[in-house]
Amino acid sequence: MKQCLVVDDSKVIRRVARRILEELNFEVEEAVDGKDALEKSLSNTPAVVLLDWNMPVMDGLEYLKAMRASPNIAQPIVVFCTTENDMSHIRAAIEAGANEYIMKPFDREIIEAKFSQCGLL
Numbered sequence: 001m002k003q004c005l006v007v008d009d010s011k012v013i014r015r016v017a018r019r020i021l022e023e024l025n026f027e028v029e030e031a032v033d034g035k036d037a038l039e040k041s042l043s044n045t046p047a048v049v050l051l052d053w054n055m056p057v058m059d060g061l062e063y064l065k066a067m068r069a070s071p072n073i074a075q076p077i078v079v080f081c082t083t084e085n086d087m088s089h090i091r092a093a094i095e096a097g098a099n100e101y102i103m104k105p106f107d108r109e110i111i112e113a114k115f116s117q118c119g120l121l
Contacts, residue, residue: 034063053082
């Protein structure tokens with residue numbers, strides 16, 4: 001079973017994502033911010049990270065840059081999942097190493113489509 005790390009400061013978003021991902025046969029781990037996610041990625045790198053942008057302590061873009069720069073982390077597929085929808089944010093995410101970009105709110109159909117495009121399903 002593939003593992004997905006859901007990184008979001010919203011407990012509701014994490015819960016919704018967990019339900020969808022478990023239905024798609026992913027083992028789900030949660031992180032409340034980028035710092036928490038980086039620590040979890042170092043100890044057990046997931047196959048995919050579903051990543052929010054705006055979080056306290058360390059935001060999603062900071063996490064992505066730190067994770068991509070770390071030689072100690074096997075590089076997972078990263079799917080940004082955020083309300084940030086302008087081209088500058090999308091470009092910054094892709095340039096930092098994001099594989100896909102999902103807009104909130106999301107549903108199972110959207111996650112399934114993006115994960116399929118990344119070869120995860």
